[in-house]
Amino acid sequence: MSPHRxxxxxxxGPAGLTAALYAARANLKPLLIEGIEAGGQLMLTTMVENxxxxxxxxxxxxxxxxxxxxAERFGTEIIQxxxxxxxxxxxxxxxxxxxxxxxxxxxxxxxxxxxxxxxxPSERALLxxxxxxxxxxxxxxxxxxxxxxxxGGDSALEEAIFLTKFASKVTLVHRRDTLRASKIMQDKAFAxxxxxxxxxxxxxDVRDISKGVVTAIVLxxxxxxxxxxxxxxxxxxxxxxxxxxxxFAHQLEMDVNGYLVTAQGTKTNIPGVFACGDVQDHxxxxxxxxxxxxxxxxxxxxxxxxxxxxxxxxxxxx
Amino acid sequence: xxxxxxxxxxxxNFDQTVVKSDKPVLVDFWAEWCGPCRRLAPTVDAxxxxxxxxxxxxxxxVDENPGTAGRFSIRGIPTxxxxxxxxxxxxxxxxxxxxxxxLLIDKHV
Numbered sequence: 001m002s003p004h005r006x007x008x009x010x011x012x013g014p015a016g017l018t019a020a021l022y023a024a025r026a027n028l029k030p031l032l033i034e035g036i037e038a039g040g041q042l043m044l045t046t047m048v049e050n051x052x053x054x055x056x057x058x059x060x061x062x063x064x065x066x067x068x069x070x071a072e073r074f075g076t077e078i079i080q081x082x083x084x085x086x087x088x089x090x091x092x093x094x095x096x097x098x099x100x101x102x103x104x105x106x107x108x109x110x111x112x113x114x115x116x117x118x119x120x121p122s123e124r125a126l127l128x129x130x131x132x133x134x135x136x137x138x139x140x141x142x143x144x145x146x147x148x149x150x151x152g153g154d155s156a157l158e159e160a161i162f163l164t165k166f167a168s169k170v171t172l173v174h175r176r177d178t179l180r181a182s183k184i185m186q187d188k189a190f191a192x193x194x195x196x197x198x199x200x201x202x203x204x205d206v207r208d209i210s211k212g213v214v215t216a217i218v219l220x221x222x223x224x225x226x227x228x229x230x231x232x233x234x235x236x237x238x239x240x241x242x243x244x245x246x247x248f249a250h251q252l253e254m255d256v257n258g259y260l261v262t263a264q265g266t267k268t269n270i271p272g273v274f275a276c277g278d279v280q281d282h283x284x285x286x287x288x289x290x291x292x293x294x295x296x297x298x299x300x301x302x303x304x305x306x307x308x309x310x311x312x313x314x315x316x317x318x
Numbered sequence: 319x320x321x322x323x324x325x326x327x328x329x330x331n332f333d334q335t336v337v338k339s340d341k342p343v344l345v346d347f348w349a350e351w352c353g354p355c356r357r358l359a360p361t362v363d364a365x366x367x368x369x370x371x372x373x374x375x376x377x378x379x380v381d382e383n384p385g386t387a388g389r390f391s392i393r394g395i396p397t398x399x400x401x402x403x404x405x406x407x408x409x410x411x412x413x414x415x416x417x418x419x420x421l422l423i424d425k426h427v
Contacts, residue, residue: 036413043353061353080360082415098417128394128411137352138394140380141387213391234393 004092004103005031007301010083011110011244013040014287015277017067018294019108019301024074026302031102032071032078033095039064040112041241041278042287044134046162051287063287088251088270105308106272106301109248109260110294113241113278113285118150122206123237130214131206131235135159138234139166147234148173148217150203156238157185163236164194171230173198175222198230206235243279257282266297272308274300323366325376329385335374337404342426343374344419347390347397349381354413355396361416362398365423372427402426 007023009016012034023030042048045060054063072078085096092103115133117123123131132138135149139162147167149160152174160170172189177199179186189195198219204227205218216231243259245252253261253269259282266274276297277290327336327345336343346362348355359377366375380387380395390399390406400408400422408422 036415037354038357039353043357061356082417084417128397128409129391130393132394134354134394137354137396140349140351141393213393 005029005105006305007031007106007108007298008033008093008095008102008104009108009110010086010095011035011040011112011277011279012038012068012078013042013064013110013112013277013290014067015112015279015290015294015297016040016108016110017064017071018291019110019276019298020071020076020078020294021067021074022295022298023108023301024071024076026298027075028298028302028305030076030298031104032076033083033097033102034078034080035111035244036082037112037114038080039068044136045158046136048287067291083247086247086251088248088273091272093273106274106304108266108294108297108301109252109268109273109275109279110277110290110297111244111247111279112290113243115237116240116242117237118203118239120203120206122209123203123235125209126206126212126214126235129212130233131237133237135162135236135238138236139163142167142234144168145233146171146231147236148198148230148232149236149238150174151238151240152176152179152181153238153240154181154185157181157189159236159238160195161185161188161192164192167194167234170195171198171217171232172196173201173203173217173219175202176200201228203235241278241285243282245279266293266300272301272304274304323370323375324363325366325374327376327378327383327386329383332378332383332386335376336401339374339401341372341374342407342423343376343401344369344423345399345401346375346377347380347387347392347395347399348377349379349395351381352395358396358413361414361419364416365419368420369423369427373423400426 006028007030009032042060047057049057087094146169148171200222201219204220208215260275260280274297276293398410
């Protein structure tokens with residue numbers, strides 16, 4: 001007999017853990033499957049200064065550890081693991097992880113989004129050898145060295161500012177001539193003497209695959225096609241995120257970019273399946289909005305269970 | 319809770335315990351301040367127990383052992399390298415789940 005759940009949550013960022021907290025407090029004994037990038041994107045950040053209640057800020061990993069402990073305190077069962085296959089064609093839904101399967105009456109998807117890469121072969125080949133998507137993990141390796149950060153949003157600027165603690169110089173590469181980052185981050189970046197800007201610049205290539213390390217970034221001017229080569233030893237890519245929805249292809253409705261489509265709160269097109277956080281939000285993408293939608297998903301799941309007659313004890317599952 | 323099967327590699331013992339080992343060796347390059355490294359640690363611990371006697375599994379702190387990290391051009395963590403007869407036979411950058419790592423290890427035992 002396989003375990004049979006009321007509520008299973010996939011994902012352990014602010015959305016998943018808040019959904020778990022609310023579901024646990026509603027006595028639904030939720031199961032939360034962490035996923036590979038446990039803790040979510042906040043695990044890759046440093047100081048979070050815009051989460052209400054922490055007036056002096058809090059470190060991202062610390063905030064996630066606290067959210068996890070709070071969800072566990074009310075009875076959430078958290079397991080390390082990664083769902084390899086999800087069958088949503090009938091209830092209970094079936095989730096396969098390695099050699100075990102879980103059945104669940106409702107599913108809350110909080111799988112979030114992962115860092116997007118530029119898509120250059122050289123970038124992939126040099127990942128871990130100078131190309132990185134995690135400044136807090138890898139900045140240490142570039143003490144006194146010139147590096148580039150690619151992107152123009154808040155995350156790109158946060159990484160650039162953080163990396164000036166290590167690097168001799170940070171070149172911020174952006175394909176337009178204005179940043180889309182918030183005013184406060186722009187002010188910080190413009191005031192930092194170690195940050196230089198390469199405007200209207202697209203990344204053509206990362207050198208040097210033959211040496212197995214990054215030696216330079218090749219930029220193409222978006223206006224006149226001029227090619228320049230900037231010598232750097234590291235390239236940090238911060239050009240946005242891709243939703244983690246491949247598990248649900250051909251099962252759940254998605255928009256053209258792969259984000260899950262939700263309606264009337266957190267409902268997907270399959271009754272009993274709810275989505276929250278960045279996996280269904282390409283607009284706000286904040287820890288606090290993810291947490292808010294996680295709360296909504298748990299309440300939606302609770303109401304769904306109240307109106308669907310189920311007898312979990314007597315259901316026979318293979 | 320760290321597994322007692324897990325080895326601690328350093329600049330000082332690396333040649334003896336990894337390069338000259340007669341068994342395959344999995345090395346997890348990590349640091350205290352790296353969030354994803356902390357998330358990977360339980361997986362590496364579990365592998366140390368699962369492959370006890372067949373594969374040496376251990377960790378190398380890049381902060382304390384910059385020589386070895388530099389020698390293998392480690393520029394990002396977590397990085398996992400699998401050595402066999404002194405040569406790197408597999409390399410994984412970033413987070414990976416246990417099943418993925420087992421597939422890689424099983425190619426060499």
